[in-house]
Amino acid sequence: MPKPSGAKTGPVAILAGSGQLPIRLVHHLERTGQDCRVLAFRGFVSAELRRRADANVDLLDLKTIMRRLEEWQPRAVALVGAVRRPGFSALVGAYSLLRNRQEVREVIARGDDQVLRGAVMLLEERGYKVVGAHELAPDLVAPPSLSGIHAPNEEDARAISVGLDLLRSLSAFDIGQATIVAREHVLAVEGPEGTDRMLGRVAAMRRSLLGFRKRRDGGVLIKAAKSGQDLRVDMPAIGPRTITEAVRAGLSGIAVGAGSTLILDQDKTLALADRLGLFLVAVELPWMDHSHGS
């Protein structure tokens, strides 16, 4: 029973997963006087957001999700924060309530991005306008001028260049948006485990180098949207915790895609990087068309 398409005039609807981004976005909307409703995915959202939520639903309970949206008639819908990919058969079962089972299997098999893109398609078919957090809160986006007091040296610049090449090569595959490179040596490629765990892995590898490690080993976390990535789903994001984890991994800095990466708390994140001796820069991604600014 798809609703007829047409401009809706209700509040902004936030479909919220884990992490700090959903609550930051809600605060931003409240501060700027924009009405919003929060639909929180049970088991994923923070306690603060759960209390703030207008409805708590199961990720796979598409019927309730759709019913709420019909009630709210939101003028825009944003999918914000991470949700762990449920098991394949659970996903197929849930989505098959709405769509042909075989078609659903094929979309889901293609990976996480495809699942989220499938959700966007589903919402758009029902007449909802799906937007990215960056469109609702441009303040959260890394500007090209982003920079703390520390700067990358020549070796870091080489690492950034190798990392960007690597991420571009991986764009065709449904895999992470981040890599860690020391000089020209790739230390890790992010999978579905996320950036924090990838940083933890590098920290552990380096600790296990016994007596060899005497000082910070260097290396750069490079995080960027993929070529062709729909920024409305799973936009890359960093925040204060990324800084502390990067320091624990012995890195010298972080480079993010300018205009296409969210920074959860820019002042706090930069201040922390400055204090801990880490550089934080935004780099232009040759493959982005910057149509994100809305």
Next chain:
Amino acid sequence: MPKPSGAKTGPVAILAGSGQLPIRLVHHLERTGQDCRVLAFRGFVSAELRRRADANVDLLDLKTIMRRLEEWQPRAVALVGAVRRPGFSALVGAYSLLRNRQEVREVIARGDDQVLRGAVMLLEERGYKVVGAHELAPDLVAPPSLSGIHAPNEEDARAISVGLDLLRSLSAFDIGQATIVAREHVLAVEGPEGTDRMLGRVAAMRRSLLGFRKRRDGGVLIKAAKSGQDLRVDMPAIGPRTITEAVRAGLSGIAVGAGSTLILDQDKTLALADRLGLFLVAVELPWMDHSHGS
């Protein structure tokens, strides 16, 4: 004081790191009546190999390594088993005893493979013939006909194809030789942590999916030599432990590059895969020229 080049007639020299491969190779050589000497890297080799070794040396003690080789005058030298990459400055310091410091820095910065390739170059310059374990013990190499009683299904075949594409895309970068793919969804790319830890990561990710996981989730470990890889250094290898770790990660099978992957104990490895319900196949790598057979 490089020695004049020329055919040497001494024993085979094994420069041994960690893992089961060095001891397997020694056993193979002994069984086939080939004289060999083992130079074991302290802190890396197994207890069994340490007892068998003719000399135990520090990885970075190039002087002693070279002195031993001069004594032995080996007809062939093989670098076998993994060594963890030491810190950058330790490596530069050690190698700079023999070579120009800036040149050394540049080679090492390019990554693990380059370091090992650098070691091969150094040995060859001194007149040693460097060979791969596969040349000394062709029995250890996965034949194109490798197969247990289980076979990949259609979804596994797609995963293998995606995995091979991914590994080929990554050939230009100094990164792992393995990936884990479920259907078309990349679950992990191997970094310097190695295959076992990558499998452990996927096992942990899947355990953390709370109640969603009810049965084996499937997915394939694809492990293959890179395009352009010198098989004398860091040749991909699997063994019985790879099978048990793959089962723990919920995978349905393993695909390795035919003719360019070592299997530590083929009978035991296949029997274990059969018993635990895992498929194990060798696939032709379009990018290999198969000049390894010597």
